Every structure is written in structure tokens, then in C-alpha cells.
Amino acid sequence: MMMSQRTTIQGEVIGFNEILHGKKAIHCWTNAIQAAMVPQPLDLSAYLGLEVSVSGTLQEDLWLAWLEGVESEETPIQITGKVVGLNQIYSGGREITCYRHGMVEAFHMPLNLMDYMDETMTVAGILRGTTLYRASIVSVPERETGMDANKEATSLNDLLRIRAANREQIEAINGNLGTALGYKWTNGQRTNHPCIMIFVPQKLNPALVPPSEREPDVLEGPDGMWCLTDVVTGGKKESLADIDPLPPLSQENQDVIDELRSGNIGLIGGIQLAFYEGGIQQPSNAFVGTAGIAVRHRETKKVGFLTNQHVADEPGRTIYHPRHLNARLGFTKRVRTRVTDAAWYQGVIDESFSSVRCDCAFVQVSDALQSLVKPGLHVIGNTGSVLPINPDTMDIIGQKVISIGRTRGVQRGTIVAYAYEFQDDFFSRYTDLLIIGEEGKVFSWKGDSGKVIVTDDAELRPVALLWGGWQERLRKGREQEMWSYAIDLGKILDLLNLDVLV
Structure with missing residues (x-):
């Protein structure tokens, strides 16, 4: 048949x-x-x-x-119950098994609830009998710390003091890639609890980590002050060869980048800077970066650009734009690379052999070109007054920002942490800000060094100077995957005796 x-x-x-x-x-x-x-x-x-x-x-x-x-599924429902297994909760007199996948998918993905064993929490998903599909965590219990709520840290300076008092304990944590100060995140949502963020290559089940290397839930500092901790996956790549290729740029952004490197848009924040190393005129010996923003020296009144020291090299270095074989733009007037932690953080902490990477430089434009320097940032526009970072608050955390650089063009992001300590052995090294690109996009790449970061709002207030990030190898041979690194712009301007050109 x-x-x-x-x-x-x-x-x-x-x-x-x-x-x-x-x-x-x-x-x-x-x-x-x-x-x-x-x-x-x-x-x-x-x-x-x-x-x-x-x-x-x-x-x-x-x-x-x-x-x-x-073809159709019911509206997800929420279920509150006690966690009794890897992906089981007990609710309404029955045990419900939770899976992240749908009903017809062949793979098996349990919703891992082990961190909340014996605690009551809420999950949501599509319920079929005693199985919850496409399950997700809605809310988790507020952990009881047993600490005095009136002594909880409320500012970045509070967190600085607590971290300084617990350096040895933090450094013992398994795979520690560094620490920073911010807010604790739970279930993908930011809480209102200031915390010390501890970055590790990979989160592990606590049972697999020796007790001496496990992170504490709470850290105590001077005078009974305390804060929560938050362990964050900070890097995974063990070699440069493992790094994923950069996501492609939009055609609009590529056009902007072409303009920044062309030499045809004038002298404005975002354009490409270049110099030779050792005076050898070979492409392999050329270094490029970004002219962050136009500035004026407070005493000499000379105009130029703020950028990084590793872009401008050393005082007296000839700087070119757009490329290392093109017109002479000016020369490096002044640079700084490090400042002691006591001076930078105004005495809040003072550790031996400790410093802040400030990585800044003033490139003075030649006299013949002084009148051609324009304020603001290409495409983004004129900027407002500098936004000071106030460490007696937590206000800078969560600030939306925007920037322009010669490699990735216009990029948006969010400031997620402060006072990143990326080296802590015999010497300690800090930088001010960690920034994550919008929707996980790359916020910066090689050649964007020196770009200035401004608030992503109508005021466009300059707030930070970028010096590195996105797979920057800083500690223990691991590539940090998500962040860019930046320094407080207000302090940089004071250090170099500059004002933003308006």
C-alpha cells in the first residue's frame, strides 16, 4: 500500500x-x-x-x-515554597520540580536553587502537574545577618574602610581576581545594600571550596561598621587566543570612526592621536589612541587635549593627527601615571606600597592650531560642567554614560563599581570606575584609550577618563571579560591643572 x-x-x-x-x-x-x-x-x-x-x-x-x-501556553504563574532539593520546592502540600527549559525541548536544564536550600522563595513558570517549565526566580528571602542595621555601610568611603580592614581575608578567597565597591545584586536585580564585590573566574558550589577560601557573607570594619559581599564572575578566558571576536559595529558607527581618523572634521574630542616609539618611522612602531576632550591649562591658558599617559608617552613627545605620518598636532606637555592611595582617597585609606593608576596626560596643541580646537565631543555634542564623584554617597553607582573613541565610535554604558583593586600582593593597585557596555556590548577597545566619559543625559557632564578594559589582562593571567576601566575626571583635571574647554 x-x-x-x-x-x-x-x-x-x-x-x-x-x-x-x-x-x-x-x-x-x-x-x-x-x-x-x-x-x-x-x-x-x-x-x-x-x-x-x-x-x-x-x-x-x-x-x-x-x-x-x-502553539499556546498558559500565562506563567508564581509559586512560593520552601527549597527542598536542587530544583525542587515544596508548596501547597506537594513537591514541584523546576526546569529552565520548555515542555517540548529535548535538553534537561534544572533551575538551580541550591543557594537557597531550606529557605522560602518565589519562582515563576508554566505549571504542568507538579512540574514548572521555563522557570525563573522571582524573589529570594532577605538574608538575616544578625548585624545592627544602623551600622550598615551607606557610602563608598564606608566600603573603602571595611575593605582595608579585611584585606587578608578577601585575598584568601578562591580565585580572587580583585574587588570593587558597589551594590549587591540578587536574582539579576540590584538591591539597596552597598557591598564589596569580589570577582572570581567562576562561581563554585561552596562544598567544592575549602572553608578557608570561601567568601564571608558579611565583612566588618571599624567601629562595628559592616557590609555584605557579592561574588561576581569576573573573567573566564585563560589566554588571548580564547577571546571571542568583537561584535560588529553598525554602519553609522563605522562612518563616525572613519571621520575620527580622517583629519577632516577639525580638532575635537574623540579624534585619533598617534606617535612614534623611538622615532622609527615604521607602522609597527606607531601608537594610537583618542583625544579625550579639549582642555585649557589654568596658568598658561594654552589649549590641548586630555588623554592617557600610555597614549601621549612622555613630556616632549611629538603627537600627530590623524596618523603617525600626518600633520604634527602638538606635543606632550605633562603626564602622570600613579598617585598614592592616601592622596587620592583623601586619607580614608593609607596602605603601604599602594597607589592609584591615574594614567593621564595633557597634549598641548601647537601655537598655529590653538584657535582650531573645538569644545565638546564629535557627534555627541557640547558637554556640561564636570560631575564630581562624591565618595560620601553611593550616587555614582548606576550612572548611565556615553563616550566616543577612535576604535568603537559612540558607545553607551553604566558605571557599576568604584575603587577597583586589581592588584593586591606586595603592592596594591587601584583604579576608580568599572563600566559595563549597554546590553553587554563592548564599551571600549584598543585605541579608545584616552576617551572621556560623560553622563548619558541632556547635560552630558564629563565624569571619567578611560584607560583600558574589555579583556584587559590585569591579574593572575586571566582576561577580564566585561568591563572598561576609568578614572575620576575631576581629580585628573586638578592633578594636571586643567579645565575643560567650553
């Missing part, structure tokens, strides 16, 4: 292996019609009342049938 071609039909599940297709009830069997003496039903009981898509050989009933997909 000639077999019909395979077809796909849709219908509402009205029985164990029965769907209503149009006005006709059709039974679904997994074996062929030739095996009708012992038909094997396609179990659709989990989808009773739902529209499904099934395929097979249609001959009155559907043979050689399999489920293609669920």
Missing part, C-alpha cells in the same frame, strides 16, 4: 493521544499503520487543553507521529 506524505497538523489536545483538528478528533500514534495491531500512543497528556503542532502520516488517524511544538 502506498504511504501518504508526512504532514503537520494543529489542534487542541482533548485526550491522552487525541487532538481536535477542525471539527474532527484525531488520535496520534508513534508507530506506522502497518503496526495497527499494537498501536503506540503519542502521550500528549501534559498539554491537555493546549494547541499543539504534531506531524506524521495522516490516514484517518496520525501515524508515525511526533510532537513538533506547543
Whole structure:
């Protein structure tokens, strides 16, 4: 007998292996019609009342049938219960098993609830019997610390003091890639609890970590002050060869980059800077970066650009724009690379052999070009007054920002942490800000060094000077994956005796 071609039909599940297709009830069997003496039903009981898509050989009933997909699902519901297993909660007198995948997907992805064992929490998903599909965590219990709520840290300076008092304990944590100050995140949502963020290459089940290397939930500082900790996955790549390629730029952004490197848009924040190393005029000996923003020296009144020391090199270095074989723009007037932690943080902390990487430089434009220097940032526009970072608050954390650089063009991001300590052995090294690109995008790349970061709002207030990031190798041979590094712009301007040109 000639077999019909395979077809796909849709219908509402009205029985164990029965769907209503149009006005006709059709039974679904997994074996062929030739095996009708012992038909094997396609179990659709989990989808009773739902529209499904099934395929097979249609001959009155559907043979050689399999489920293609669920066409409609109920609205997700929330369930509150006590965690009793890896992905089980006990609620309403029954145990519910939670999976991150849908009902018809072949892979097995339990929703890991181990961190909340024996605690009551809320999850959401599509409930079928005692199984919750496409499950996610909605809320978790507020952890009891047993600490005096009036002594909880409320500012960046509070967190600086607590971290300084616990250096040895923090450094012992397994795989520590550095620490920073910010807010604790739970279930993908920021809480209102200031915390010390501890970056590790990979989060592990606490049972796999020796007790001496586990992170404490709470750290105590001077005078009974305390804060929570937050362990964050900070880097995974063990070698440069493992780094994923950069995501492509939009054509609009590529056009902006071409303008920044062209030498045809004038002298404005964002354009490319270049110099030779050792005076050897070979492309391999050329260094490029970004002219952050136009500035004026407070005493000499000379105009130039703020950038990084590793872009401007050393005082007296000739700087070119747009490329190292093109017109002489000016020369490096002044640079700074480090400042002691006591001076930078105004005495809040004072550790031996400790400093802040400030990595800044003033490139003075030649006298013949002084009048051609324009304020503001290319494409982004004129900027407002400098935004000071106040460490007696937490205000800078969460600030939305925007910038322009000669490699990635215009990029948006968020300031997520302060006072990143990226080296802590015999010497300690700090930088001010960690910035994550919008929607996980790359905020900066090589050649963007020296760009100035401004608030992403109508005022466009300059706030920071970028010096590195996105796979920057800073500590223990691991590549940091997500962040860019920047320094407080207000302090940089005071250090170099500059004002932003308006």
C-alpha cells in the first residue's frame, strides 16, 4: 500500500493521544499503520487543553507521529515554597520540580536553587502537574545577618574602610581576581545594600571550596561598621587566543570612526592621536589612541587635549593627527601615571606600597592650531560642567554614560563599581570606575584609550577618563571579560591643572 506524505497538523489536545483538528478528533500514534495491531500512543497528556503542532502520516488517524511544538501556553504563574532539593520546592502540600527549559525541548536544564536550600522563595513558570517549565526566580528571602542595621555601610568611603580592614581575608578567597565597591545584586536585580564585590573566574558550589577560601557573607570594619559581599564572575578566558571576536559595529558607527581618523572634521574630542616609539618611522612602531576632550591649562591658558599617559608617552613627545605620518598636532606637555592611595582617597585609606593608576596626560596643541580646537565631543555634542564623584554617597553607582573613541565610535554604558583593586600582593593597585557596555556590548577597545566619559543625559557632564578594559589582562593571567576601566575626571583635571574647554 502506498504511504501518504508526512504532514503537520494543529489542534487542541482533548485526550491522552487525541487532538481536535477542525471539527474532527484525531488520535496520534508513534508507530506506522502497518503496526495497527499494537498501536503506540503519542502521550500528549501534559498539554491537555493546549494547541499543539504534531506531524506524521495522516490516514484517518496520525501515524508515525511526533510532537513538533506547543502553539499556546498558559500565562506563567508564581509559586512560593520552601527549597527542598536542587530544583525542587515544596508548596501547597506537594513537591514541584523546576526546569529552565520548555515542555517540548529535548535538553534537561534544572533551575538551580541550591543557594537557597531550606529557605522560602518565589519562582515563576508554566505549571504542568507538579512540574514548572521555563522557570525563573522571582524573589529570594532577605538574608538575616544578625548585624545592627544602623551600622550598615551607606557610602563608598564606608566600603573603602571595611575593605582595608579585611584585606587578608578577601585575598584568601578562591580565585580572587580583585574587588570593587558597589551594590549587591540578587536574582539579576540590584538591591539597596552597598557591598564589596569580589570577582572570581567562576562561581563554585561552596562544598567544592575549602572553608578557608570561601567568601564571608558579611565583612566588618571599624567601629562595628559592616557590609555584605557579592561574588561576581569576573573573567573566564585563560589566554588571548580564547577571546571571542568583537561584535560588529553598525554602519553609522563605522562612518563616525572613519571621520575620527580622517583629519577632516577639525580638532575635537574623540579624534585619533598617534606617535612614534623611538622615532622609527615604521607602522609597527606607531601608537594610537583618542583625544579625550579639549582642555585649557589654568596658568598658561594654552589649549590641548586630555588623554592617557600610555597614549601621549612622555613630556616632549611629538603627537600627530590623524596618523603617525600626518600633520604634527602638538606635543606632550605633562603626564602622570600613579598617585598614592592616601592622596587620592583623601586619607580614608593609607596602605603601604599602594597607589592609584591615574594614567593621564595633557597634549598641548601647537601655537598655529590653538584657535582650531573645538569644545565638546564629535557627534555627541557640547558637554556640561564636570560631575564630581562624591565618595560620601553611593550616587555614582548606576550612572548611565556615553563616550566616543577612535576604535568603537559612540558607545553607551553604566558605571557599576568604584575603587577597583586589581592588584593586591606586595603592592596594591587601584583604579576608580568599572563600566559595563549597554546590553553587554563592548564599551571600549584598543585605541579608545584616552576617551572621556560623560553622563548619558541632556547635560552630558564629563565624569571619567578611560584607560583600558574589555579583556584587559590585569591579574593572575586571566582576561577580564566585561568591563572598561576609568578614572575620576575631576581629580585628573586638578592633578594636571586643567579645565575643560567650553
